[in-house]
Amino acid sequence: PGEEYVSRRGPGPRPPLILCDPQKESLRMEKESRPSWEQPAQFVLACVSYAVGLGNVWRFPYLCQMHGGGGFLIPYLIMLVLEGVPLFYMELAVGQKMRLGSIGAWSAISPYLGGVGIASVVASIYLCLYYNVINAWSFWYLFHSFQEVLPWAECPLNSNHTGYLDECRKATATQYFFYRETLNITSAISDGGGVHVGQALCLLLAWMVVYLCIIRGIASTGKVVYFTATFPYLVLFVYLIRGLTLHGALNGLKYMFTPKLEQLANPTTWINAATQIFYSLGLGFGSLIAFASYNHHNNNFERQAIAVSLINSSTSIFACIVTFSIYGFKATLNYESCLERVKLLLLNTFSLAEDTINVDNITYWITELNKTHPNQFADLLPKLESCDLEAELDTAVEGTGLAFIVYTEAIKNMPLPQLWSVLYFFMLLLLGLGSMLGNVTAVTTPLRDLRFVTHYLSNETTNGLVCLFCLVLGLGFTTRSGNYWLTMFNDYGATFALLLIVLIEIISVCYIYGLEQFAKDIEDMIGHRPNWYWKIVWAIVSPLIIIMLFIFYIINYIMGGTPTYQAWDKDLGQSVTTPYPPYAQAFIILLLVSSIICIPLSALYTYCNRQRPESTISV
């Protein structure tokens, strides 16, 4: 018997058992603790995959073309440094510090700001609804590429087989395929039309793929982003080589890189550069906060923020080079066919020998023939087309028109078009899917932060319900007039709300939460304070830029008069600018207001709650 120390509990009521079973406790903690990325690389790739989306491919080249080619890079890079990187950095910092989705994070910054998170979630839901329809289109085109003759290469025949369908003749085969076969579009937004079954099936598939990628939350997402973030670069690289070796690509590149510096004096250029940076990085949706909330507390997000923003912008420029080679090829092709047609016309009309006229001396011949046979030439004049390479290059297209019409037109003329078509649409699909993962995570993360959701529903069920909800509502965009509604959502659903959300975010972080406190939190996480540059940009420069964008947007909306949309007229075979009917305009206002109204409503709700005398003490 040694000297043992024994603690004796005296008589009395049985004390509560404070000691716990560590094994069971760790299991409970595991359930409650936040999931995290297996590797920091997964987080970076997720952000890259989210930020690099369809806008890099179809919006940036358009802006480049509209605002003076190479010269546009100057305002673009300036805005990246002044606005893009700092705001990106801020969102990652907030997410990583608060370790909650957007609603929880902003409620933690200030209890009155929970509405900012809710507004982000609403904007994300709007985006989820329509963005996946674009992925459905990519699927549709991808599946239609597995044919010997690409369906958009030729017009279908009319009923008595003597020629092509009228609508297809007046438009082009690619436009016909997009508007008639893919969308079966009606002539106005009021014309409902039924659901396009093919589109509905593709949308179902698109949502199933999204669900497969997020089924276990970031455990699944983290693995998928290795592929969705890297494969598009491979395709872009292959396309770069293909594009640069196409005949006439250099025309396009020369056109793009010749800077028209006088565009820099135009304020719209700077506004568009700022807007493009803003939306391209996907700020304000809550996706970045959601991704960052799964980070380890000491993850160095400063370097990652800079890296991802730079990668995003370089991808835009890279995609621009590819797009302009393709533009150059297509424009040169059209120009040369035009010249061929003129040559044929001249040869036939004046009965000249076959090889007298060729591409080089056609202008000489036109003047000659005008002199020698003035009467005949005068008769010919209405049929004579004027061929202009610059005019062909000047046709600037953006958005779905670029991706699904212009690109497909170029692809059908390449050798082995099926291969290029499959590669291209697979890339579009991955770009869109990567962005969708971020958008859906922005919705599911705040949901998973709610206690009762985590208690009653498993991860798989919550994600499944979100996907199902978005699928059912998204079917509305697969109706025949769905494209018009999609454009409306795209133009008004999130654009205005995001500006306001990010403005409130940056102001609340700097002035309500306090810049000093924020800097201290960052030091706590990554070991050093953000230097003076970040502080100045956060406090002064970025808010000013956003306020400027905000004012410009409001002025544009008010001065623009009745909002209009491009309706496809099948008799003319082209798009016609049509004003929105009154109920559609009311819906636009509803869209604009519905997300941002959450901010004051939520603040009011919190205020009322706090005023009540029996309010519980919030810990």
Place this chain on the structure above:
Amino acid sequence: MFPRLHFAVCFTAVLGPTLVHTLCPEAVNSSSLIQSLFPGALLNAIMHIFSFRVSDVLVCNETQRVSFWFVVTDPENTSELISGKDVERAVRISRNRINNAFLLTDETLEFLNIPPTLAVPAESGTPPWLIVFGVVIGVVGVGIIALLISSFIQKRRKKGVTEGEEEDCEEEACDKGNGVSHPVEEGADGVNRGFVGDIPFTKL
């Protein structure tokens, strides 16, 4: 009787102008590849359409640009010409044979006022896109179900382990110390009798 018919055939192929010898009005006295090849080939291609014999195709007014008019004669009466409408119909029906005879296409051999009828593309039973779609959606569906089942099984397994542990402790009051739960002997007065046996041996 039968009205004189006029066709213009415009070649965009490369055939240089040479002499042509015809029976036609406004004849140009030249013979060429056209004059030697065209009549025979055209005749072969279209003569099965006519219920009567046709003997000759005469080429007239050939221009530098390899375009010309031609007429088709009745064999019995060589100065009579076959009706324009009949020849038009014949050309329309056997257009493919005519093209093949000259190794030309609809774009390079044009008969004025006879628009070519276009070939209907081959229609397959199931649209090919549906097949690819079916494969992809099948794979994705299988993937989803597999993941759901595996997480369901994992949860079952985890729940089984924790349930097993809880069962040990539920019946009696457990002292959960050191990760091992063992039942505590308690008397009515609440004194821990687990160490009763050790008490005589302890010295305070």
